[in-house]
Amino acid sequence: MTDNVNHPQHYKGNGLEAIDVIEAFGLGFYLANATKYILRAGKKTEDPSTDIKKAIWYLNRFLEGRKDGKPAE
Known part of the structure; x- marks a missing residue:
């Protein structure tokens, strides 16, 4: 049985x-979410493009925060 809540x-x-x-x-x-999207790319859906784009989005947010002098989360 699949557990999509605790162990997808x-x-x-x-x-x-x-x-x-x-x-x-x-x-x-930000890095956790990027990692999550990278690791699931091509598993949740056949096309990994959306997950990779979302990972890039989170990585860019991480870099923007560092550029502005904010502590990176």
């Missing part, structure tokens, strides 16, 4: 879940 298949790979990687590396909000 599109966030799993080789025994790891995206949340495990995010927590292990202590990623902040």
Whole structure:
């Protein structure tokens, strides 16, 4: 049985879940979300383009925050 709330298949790979990687590396909000979208690219939908574009969006937000002198999350 699939558990789409606690352990969605599109966030799993080789025994790891995206949340495990995010927590292990202590990623902040923007980098965590970018990582999540990269890791699920091509798994939730057939075309990975949308997930990769969303990851880039989060990475750009991360860089914009650093450029403005704000602490990166």
